[in-house]
Amino acid sequence: MRTLPPYLSLRHFLKWCEDNGQFKAVSDPVSVRHQMTAVHRAVLEAHGPVLQFNHPMDARGRRLDIPVVVNLFGTTGRVAAGLGVSLEGLDELGAFLAALRAPVPPDGLRDALSRWPMLKAALATRPKLIRTAPMQDVVRSGAEVDLSALPVQTHWPDDAGPLVTWPVVVTRPYPGEPDTVSSYNAGVYRVQVLDRNRMIMRWLPHRGGAAHHRSWAQRNEKMPVAVVLGANPATLLSAALPLPETVSELTFAGALNGQRPRMVPAKTVPLLVPADAEIVLEGWVSPTETAPEGPFGDHTGYYNPAEPFPVMQVSAVTHRENPLYLSTYTGRPPDEPAIIGEVFNRLALPTIRAQxxxxxxxxxxxxxxxxxxxxxxxxxxxxxxxxxxxxxxxxxxxxxxxxxxxxxxxxxxxxxxxxxxxxxxxxxxxxxxxxxxxxxxxxxxxxxxxxxxxxxxxxxxxxxxxxxxxTSREWGTVMQTSDADIAFADELVDRLIPGLRQ
The missing domain is CATH 3.40.1670.10 (UbiD C-terminal domain-like)
Structure with missing residues (x-):
């Protein structure tokens, strides 16, 4: 169903944005504490381009080496492009996704042949395992792990600290349960940085990551987790989509991208991770240890209160040479989640109509x-x-x-x-x-x-x-102008006052 070429990585999509006049590099030094959010918000509200801050600064004014990309999905057009279609193609894609959710037997050979795109999409969900990947060119593990080297933003004045806002958090069920990539969960959760090698995983009880964590905690065992930063658009958007529990976000990303998802073994945890990412944070989530997460500014436009969530011990940071860090902010709409939600709601309409x-x-x-x-x-x-x-x-x-x-x-x-x-x-x-x-x-x-x-x-x-x-009353009749009179008026106005109705 794609009308645009697949984007195998974040960089492929950024190149498409640049080629279409929707990318801007920022050479000025900008602090990851509050300033970057303010700039991002101003550009998003003006329906502006993707921004790449090439000289991010930390809260102490120290320059950080990793550029920050924001506003990736700051327009509905870019969300659609990330899905592989134009805005006009969203309805067809929505119908296609509805058919994938509730397929019906083909009615004859012609009908079966017409469904080839669906079969091709299903075949594209099979992951392709590779041995090495650029996002493991640099590996820092154990005592070398230092999360302060990452340009993690502090978005709002009363935020509790730095917050990772575009992570694809990869988890799997406890061994003995189905343990294939198709059983993995990939969710976009809030991840608070505690110190140089610890983070807090904020997943709500009904989310897939929390369900996997319960399966490990019931055995009093720590759970392997990979936090993927800077994945390709199909993986990012699949992780954000409200997919059925039986559908893996990682395999669905393959169908969405029209390409088999490339996976590589993580270095320090027993997980396969997307091979075309920018950065991966590997580690283990404790079955019992929690820490107060928040308060943070949320999509409601208010700060949510601090609550206890599980702690992750980071065992390794792997990344490309000269990686990019993808980020966003969450706040009172408009923000990127709200814009993505507009597109997702349109995609969901055929499924809703089916019911x-x-x-x-x-x-x-x-x-x-x-x-x-x-x-x-x-x-x-x-x-x-x-x-x-x-x-x-x-x-x-x-x-x-x-x-x-x-x-x-x-x-x-x-x-x-x-x-x-x-x-x-x-x-x-x-x-x-x-x-x-x-x-x-x-x-x-x-x-x-x-x-x-x-x-x-x-x-x-x-x-x-x-x-x-x-009602017991006779209902009124809605006033309407005839189509012929509307056409007459349009022609006359355009001739007498050119440009008035543009």
Missing amino acids: IPEIRDLWLPPAACSYRIAIVCIDKRYPGQARRVMMALWGMLPQFSYTKMIVAVDADIDPRNWDDIAWALATRMDSARDVMMLENTAMDYLDFASPQPGLAGKMGIDATTKIGSE
Whole structure:
């Protein structure tokens, strides 16, 4: 399904960005403490290019040797390119991914041949094992490990310390359980640097890394972990996608990239790691030792409180000669996670439609933390349908567990246009009749508005036209200009006032 060539490494993608005028090298010295985030934020909010800070400085003003790359996915166009398609190709890719999730038997030879791209994608998931890789050209282990040599950012004034924000954390289940690359988990978690050779792994209980850690901790054994920095776009985005638990992010990256993922044995832990990365931090996570992680600025726009999470002892740092360090910041939208979320929501629409067919479109506003509010556009055919769709979203699809408000609108409303939404709310919703409240439902514990951590209410608003038994009044008729009159007006205005409508 790719329309762009595969990017075998971060450097391949940076070259594509440069060739397309979306890359800028920064020669000025910029501190990794607060300054880099401020510059990144200003450029991201202006829909600007990828930045490479060639002269990062630490908090003491000491120059660090490793350049920092930020704003990699600072536009939806670059997120799509990282997936191998243009923005126009996202819908086709979404349909392809939905078919991979729920394949159906082919209907004859012609149908089978039409599915060759899907078969090719499946074959591309088989990892290719290699013996050596450039990201192991430099190996520092034991007493040589010093995380302060990495340009890890401190993003916000009240952050507890340096925070690794674009790691692909690779884990595997306890030996004796299925132990192949297909059983690996690769997740993007927050990783706090404690000192020269220790870090804190912030994985929430429902995430794959935490599940693997439990399988080791139950035997009171430390777990091998690899923190991959600067992976290729397919691996980065696969690690961030909400994939089914049965799908390995590393093998899925092969399908996404159209290439078999290249893996190499780590130096000090029993793991295979992506061979085309920039830097890999190897180590062991204790079954029992924890440390307070945070506080850190989060995607809500607030600092989250410090909480205990497992500690990782770093046994080795391996990297390329002259590596790059990939980073980002997390904060009140817009930020890179919110922009990636916009694209992922569009990719998920075909899968959502497969389960709730009357949904025409769905938008999760980035300003609402990318998941707290959903606007769902439906083909309404019977009374009560809007409520049924809202309850289906909350009950059938795990990604809507933390969505605290859903607004249902008709097919004539653009769910991405706040003016359209406001008009539907003002003219098609009665506050007493059309608001549905749920109590004591699951909620993101970072939602400080919740009465109890992890438990809160949800609200559904039916802003659709009321039909049948939903109303006893005759409904108004929407005013519309005919297509012929619109075309006449457009031609006349363009001729009389050139450029007005551009």
